[in-house]
Amino acid sequence: MAVAYSLPSDVSPATVTNTRSLLRIIALALISGAAIASRLFAVINFESIIHEFDPWFNYRATRVLASEGFYEFWNWFDPTAWYPLGRVVGGTIYPGLMATSGVIYNVLHALHLPVDIRNICVLLAPGFSALTAWSTYMFTKEMKDESAGLLAAAFIGIVPGYISRSVAGSYDNEAIAIFLLMFTFFCWIKALKTGSALFGTLAALFYFYMVAAWGGYAFITNMIPLHSLALILMGRYSSRLYVAYSSWYAIGTLASMQVPFVGFQPVRTSEHMAALGVFGLLQIVAFAELVRTHVSSKQFQSLLYASVIGMGILGAGAIIGLTYKGWIAPWTGRFYSLWDTGYAKIHIPIIASVSEHQPTAWPSFFMDLHSLVFLFPAGVVMCFRQLRDEHVFVIIYAVVASYFAGVMVRLMLTLTPVVCVAAAIAFSSLLDTYIEPTEPDVADDSSGKIAETAPAVDAASSGSSTAVSASSSTAKKTKKAPTAPPSVSAVAAAMTPSKKGEKPRGIFGLDTRFIVLLNAVGMLLFFVLHCTWVTSTAYSSPSVVLASQNPDGSQHIIDDFREAYYWLRQNTPENSVVMSWWDYGYQIAGMADRATLVDNNTWNNTHIATVGKAMSSSEEVAYPILRKHDVDYVLIIFGGLLGYSGDDINKFLWMVRIAQGVWPDEIQEPNYFTPKGEYKVDDMASPTMKNSLMYKMSYYRFPELFGTSQAIDRVRGQQIPKAGTTLDYLDEAFTSENWIVRIYQVKKEDILGRDLKSANAFAQGKKRKRTKPPVRRKATV
């Protein structure tokens, strides 16, 4: 057989195997290193700091766990959150993340490595990303082979879609959850392939870890049953499926109920019923199969099938009946919002108000996945060509996750692993085809060769999915599929002749190989450049510390948040209560160590609506609310001076909407718009808007800053009226350097019993107008 280039033939097979495994280990180690390193931009550009909002709570909880031990943590009641209600922290969190950090902390300290808990928290996500790369390698290895596995590991290691949730400092549940997701899936596939209860048990254990770590465990809870159901319906039921699924479900479900936050949900909510239903179905099918092996009577078998179907329907009917009777909780709103993207906005504004729950914009697919986006469908097609049981899994996963990623930005995270796996399968097939040295035996002249290779090269360089599938079919033919099982080569052999006859197919010469491979490698290079660029510019900002550039290009750090939180910590009594919008609850608790009314846990909609009402009402209405909740300070975020767009005025409409959901006759959204329906903060703003507490606090004394010139809000690009706003019930207590954080102190009741408005007017030397009727709402004590 002709070869394009010769391979050394004097190497023993043992050497080849050893070198291969050594190279694999080295490659995996380097991939892990790259995965960790590219997540350290945040630490290098800024500092070792916890990012964003939720991580601050996780960090605070981990500190409690590390300093006071597991039992204290488990029974922790936090009286400062959700003041005055408090929060049972131990029972309302997924403790997996904190427990992981706690274990690492204790192990390191047992080894006399006195590492600060903060650094463990900051570096946990990069560390686990290396493990994710490894588990993705294992998973993809089951799909194709080791080389595809290595590619998948490299992809997941640096793909921005996963980095976005796992940079250093992003100490959130997703940091460890993606590793657990991939490893659970790997165990499941392994269990299914070998029919081993050991891997089923392992899958259950990692499923338990996943349940303890992330609310997204419901994805596994439904993916595995969906896969099993698809296999049964495809007529692929096997005893291995029974062993794998039963051992996973029986142990995993019981294990998942050990997490207090999950509790009895696995047997009482609709989200978990699919798993239970498939479990029951498998028992029936397995029993029927067993009976079938013993009796071969036709009549008996048809009776058996009828009874299997009947019992299946009966079981489904029982589940539906129990749902109607209320014993099984129906689908929750969060579930409906996955199918109807408009649902959340109408029924649960608090979910819709979170930016990461919005539908995904198309460019962000490219931004997060780059060239993998168009390799991904090619990989899925490759799965169809082989279609072993595990390929069905990848196909289902790809379809489901693609849909979810389109619905919610944050679910891009669950799509990313399968994209990496599928893209690696496609890409590695391409490489296999073009690196393989054997050339097909040529019977006819070279014109056939050009016709054969030219379209493949053209298509491959354009990077479309057809290229890969076309080239892969040639791969099957030339390689005689040494790694694939016999069924695959049979399929390929059955397909190829029908299309092309007996003409030999393959790649000729070195030049065609080089053209394709250079293109492919070039694409990988661009992928790496893109990933690094996106990671360093878009995903590495802690959002607690902001960065801007000085005129000379050097970096200027804007540290208003920490300045303000530190001010609170140093200058206010320890038991004072701070009111802010819920986004900042965790940060205030974590950095300022003060009680908050609402925080990012968002479990009590009414309480949040109360804060929303206080913010969106006039001072006279808000003051009694503030006093009743013992609020001492009100904290708002104002970006108008600096042009920081994530400020409270931009979030204000959500406060209005959420408040309107609870008090529809006191707060109405249309009142906050101009008659033309615009959202304005300048002269044209509606009176309700101008009188709202949020507006007043945001622009209090703002025009003074501009002297005689016109004050301009740089976020909204609107001019602020010169007259400015007055505050009678609040005092400005602190405003940070760039005005991003403004803190107001709530005045106590006037000692002379006047209402604060007239007291203020008196203090300013204004005469009380006799004709004006007294203010309607008097502050209550």
Added chain:
Amino acid sequence: MAGPKTTASSVSSSSSANALQTLWKAYNDTTSPRLKLVDTFLVFLMLSGVVQFVYCILVTNFPFNAFLAGFGSCVGQFVLTASLRTQVNPTNRSEFKDVSPERAFAEFALGSIVLHFFVYNFLG
């Protein structure tokens, strides 16, 4: 998986009592004594689970976690044993190439230990 069971008989009692006898005969003829022992255990586990379930429905489900743990241990042990039975069944030899009978038993033991660890933790 549990050999001839009473549930099957209730479904098909009227029409095919004859076929049921054939099944019983075929089962007795082709099943090795070891598998029969496993089947006895399966029947016991099933009865135990049924008793707990009936108790839960008729009397009380008050310590719901205790019920779930008890019932879960029966169901879990049942499916693990059924898995063991499938794995060691000589007719399924071709399906389980990687799992020898010895390994199957070790897996069964491990799975049971893990299961009962959670059961014990959940009993409360």
